[in-house]
Amino acid sequence: MPESPPRDYSPVMAIPRSREAQEQFDRVAPGFFSSPLSYFETHGAGLVSAAGVKSGDRVLDLACGAGSASIPAASIVGRSGKLVGIDISRGMLDVAARRARTEGFHWAEFHQRPVEELDLEERFDVALCGFAVHHFDDQTTVPRVMARHLEPGGRWAFSLWAEGSSEPHRTVFNRLIRELRPDLAAAPGRSGPQGRAAIERLAHESGLSTRAIELAEVDHVLDNFDDYWHYVKTSGGRSLLTRVSEDEAQRIRDGLQAAIAPHLDSQGRLTLCMDALYVTGLR
Numbered sequence: 455m456p457e458s459p460p461r462d463y464s465p466v467m468a469i470p471r472s473r474e475a476q477e478q479f480d481r482v483a484p485g486f487f488s489s490p491l492s493y494f495e496t497h498g499a500g501l502v503s504a505a506g507v508k509s510g511d512r513v514l515d516l517a518c519g520a521g522s523a524s525i526p527a528a529s530i531v532g533r534s535g536k537l538v539g540i541d542i543s544r545g546m547l548d549v550a551a552r553r554a555r556t557e558g559f560h561w562a563e564f565h566q567r568p569v570e571e572l573d574l575e576e577r578f579d580v581a582l583c584g585f586a587v588h589h590f591d592d593q594t595t596v597p598r599v600m601a602r603h604l605e606p607g608g609r610w611a612f613s614l615w616a617e618g619s620s621e622p623h624r625t626v627f628n629r630l631i632r633e634l635r636p637d638l639a640a641a642p643g644r645s646g647p648q649g650r651a652a653i654e655r656l657a658h659e660s661g662l663s664t665r666a667i668e669l670a671e672v673d674h675v676l677d678n679f680d681d682y683w684h685y686v687k688t689s690g691g692r693s694l695l696t697r698v699s700e701d702e703a704q705r706i707r708d709g710l711q712a713a714i715a716p717h718l719d720s721q722g723r724l725t726l727c728m729d730a731l732y733v734t735g736l737r
């Protein structure tokens with residue numbers, strides 16, 4: 455994979471830390487496990503496969519959210535294995551736990567904990583983390599917590615958004631916010647590690663060795679503007695929309711409807727690039 459230049463990670467994608475993240479994800483949790491956000495499910499299953507989860511494994515899923523990786527992992531490990539999901543948001547955990555109950559996966563358990571303080575005094579065969587490495591000021595947090603909980607030789611996998619993901623939404627949305635609320639557009643943004651060397655360094659500093667960095671290409675189709683707006687509120691504009699009034703949110707919605715129109719196909723559908731990187735390795 456070629457080294458990519460630093461991304462202009464836009465302020466509208468910035469993710470606040472701990473308490474704010476908790477409130478934000480509690481708020482969006484009821485709408486998270488839904489078809490407009492089904493790319494999380496696609497990538498969750500992809501990450502489990504990239505990690506080589508197998509029957510009988512003990513699996514730890516950090517920042518597990520609504521269970522996009524936890525549920526397929528629990529399905530594979532079966533009753534002779536174990537799945538432990540950790541997240542800061544009660545709302546997200548409730549969704550994950552309900553899904554596990556519905557499937558009869560009684561070997562899956564979910565705990566509300568901040569990842570940065572996690573010490574379960576237990577070792578796992580596999581550690582997973584979907585799209586959350588960039589949620590921490592110190593980006594070694596997730597790999598360090600993985601290293602602390604893995605058996606020697608244990609497998610790990612985390613996913614990151616790839617270059618170009620969320621387009622064309624990202625460009626359209628950022629342009630609109632710069633017009634409507636330049637003060638918010640000026641806030642500093644955050645991003646995950648950029649490029650192969652930075653990713654490998656991050657893992658290495660945390661006591662992990664990287665085996666592969668795999669590009670997983672996903673074109674995600676949103677059937678109509680309502681689905682697109684659901685995506686914006688729940689994922690692509692989640693952070694920014696907590697900072698504006700209801701009136702402003704309505705103006706953003708109206709502006710977005712006009713601005714995204716040139717990107718719709720003849721049936722009014724919008725295709726988003728939701729490419730990700732699956733980073734895998736051993737402890």
Ligand SMILES: C[S@@+](CC[C@H](N)C(=O)[O-])C[C@H]1O[C@@H](n2cnc3c(N)ncnc32)[C@H](O)[C@@H]1O
Pocket residue numbers: 471472475476479494495498516517518519520521522523540541542543546567568569570583584585586589
């Ligand atoms: C983008 S979601 C990804 C969820 C899931 N891993 C997936 O791929 O579908 C990020 C998750 O990180 C969780 N999170 C954010 N900060 C956290 C922290 N400090 N400790 C634990 N979980 C955290 C959020 O509550 C949210 O569920």
